[in-house]
Amino acid sequence: MGRIGCYDAEGLRKGAWTAEEDKKLLAYIQEHGEGGWRFLPDKAGLKRCGKSCRLRWANYLRPGIKRGKFSAEEEHKIIELHAVLGNRWSIISRHLPGRTDNEIKNIWNSRLKKRLAKMGINPASSSRSISAPAQLLNKVAAKLVPLGFLDTLKSWQYGQEKLTEGEESSTNNGNDNSGIAIDERCRIESPGTMNMSKSASTQSHSKMASMSSQILLHDPSANTCDIKVGNTCNPECTMWPSGNTLEMPRAASTSSWVLDEIVTKPGVFHCSEENWQGVSSVPIEDYSCGDGSIYDIVGIGGAYDIVSNIYTELPEECNGTIIH
DNA sequence: AACTTGCACAACCGCGCAAAT
DNA sequence: CATTTGCGCGGTTGTGCAAGT
Numbered sequence: 001m002g003r004i005g006c007y008d009a010e011g012l013r014k015g016a017w018t019a020e021e022d023k024k025l026l027a028y029i030q031e032h033g034e035g036g037w038r039f040l041p042d043k044a045g046l047k048r049c050g051k052s053c054r055l056r057w058a059n060y061l062r063p064g065i066k067r068g069k070f071s072a073e074e075e076h077k078i079i080e081l082h083a084v085l086g087n088r089w090s091i092i093s094r095h096l097p098g099r100t101d102n103e104i105k106n107i108w109n110s111r112l113k114k115r116l117a118k119m120g121i122n123p124a125s126s127s128r129s130i131s132a133p134a135q136l137l138n139k140v141a142a143k144l145v146p147l148g149f150l151d152t153l154k155s156w157q158y159g160q161e162k163l164t165e166g167e168e169s170s171t172n173n174g175n176d177n178s179g180i181a182i183d184e185r186c187r188i189e190s191p192g193t194m195n196m197s198k199s200a201s202t203q204s205h206s207k208m209a210s211m212s213s214q215i216l217l218h219d220p221s222a223n224t225c226d227i228k229v230g231n232t233c234n235p236e237c238t239m240w241p242s243g244n245t246l247e248m249p250r251a252a253s254t255s256s257w258v259l260d261e262i263v264t265k266p267g268v269f270h271c272s273e274e275n276w277q278g279v280s281s282v283p284i285e286d287y288s289c290g291d292g293s294i295y296d297i298v299g300i301g302g303a304y305d306i307v308s309n310i311y312t313e314l315p316e317e318c319n320g321t322i323i324h
Numbered sequence: 325a326a327c328t329t330g331c332a333c334a335a336c337c338g339c340g341c342a343a344a345t
Numbered sequence: 346c347a348t349t350t351g352c353g354c355g356g357t358t359g360t361g362c363a364a365g366t
Contacts, residue, residue: 006337014335014336015334015335015336016334016335017334017335051336051337052335052336055334055335055336056334056335059333059334059335060334102333102334102335103333103334106332106333106334107332107333110330110331110332110333111331111332
């Protein structure tokens with residue numbers, strides 16, 4: 001079946017762009033704007049595939065592109081961001097004005113990675129495999145990064161490092177309850193924090209639930225936490241923990257829907273009965289609270305904490321609940 | 325001077341996602 | 346609902362240049 005690569009089409013040029021081609025592309029985009037890459041080459045009189053044009057524009061001709069050596073600050077920022085985001089070059093590039101994802105990717109592969117390796121740091125750790133729900137949540141986190149929640153991500157990363165230390169120094173304990181603080185800032189900024197058992201395989205589901213829920217009560221001494229999923233302004237779709245049970249969405253599709261809502265409308269969430277079909281019940285012991293701190297292991301804490309922060313931006317009348 | 329190596333940069337390529345059909 | 350299509354992303358490769366041998 002396979003698609004025919006656009007670069008392979010007959011009669012199209014490949015390789016380095018000439019000044020003349022640049023001129024044509026620039027002139028066309030200045031007049032007609034970006035987009036419609038497929039038909040752009042024909043209209044602009046270029047013997048290139050659209051993909052090649054887009055790349056040339058994005059990485060070279062686009063106004064505002066900073067060229068030349070990366071400063072120490074920029075390099076430091078890349079290392080920092082990469083530790084949190086992994087190889088998400090396009091997201092990283094949004095934090096470095098004037099730098100393209102390609103450029104950042106290049107500098108990482110040709111210089112920074114080797115430098116870190118020499119220092120005994122293994123930058124490949126971010127490529128470890130994580131669960132599908134965790135990947136989904138990471139995706140959400142990534143989407144939210146441009147919205148200014150980088151600090152929270154950093155906080156989470158710090159927490160994860162702490163956790164790793166904890167894991168190394170402790171024996172295998174499936175239901176370990178010892179929490180590890182993510183960061184003081186995080187605790188202060190989040191209206192509620194939640195502790196979870198690191199062992200539960202369904203933790204991702206719990207995280208998803210927490211993303212779409214309001215933690216109403218956090219009492220470290222009680223060793224329990226209450227989670228309300230839903231919307232106080234719309235009582236008919238509110239779900240409460242019943243007894244020792246935390247209710248949460250189970251189906252991935254439902255979760256995806258929730259996450260989409262959060263991504264597209266931060267701080268705004270609509271819940272209806274039909275959207276919460278497939279709710280499962282999980283004993284709350286699996287997610288019991290610890291000593292008032294947060295910890296997490298599966299690479300999704302960033303998403304959770306980011307969403308926690310969103311709560312703080314909700315209107316007063318909604319009592320801190322995500323509503324629509 | 326000739327060759328090798330490393331680096332920086334640009335571009336190619338395949339794939340996945342989402343909108344359009 | 347299934348398929349097609351366009352776009353964007355990330356991995357990889359190619360090329361030119363400078364420094365080292």
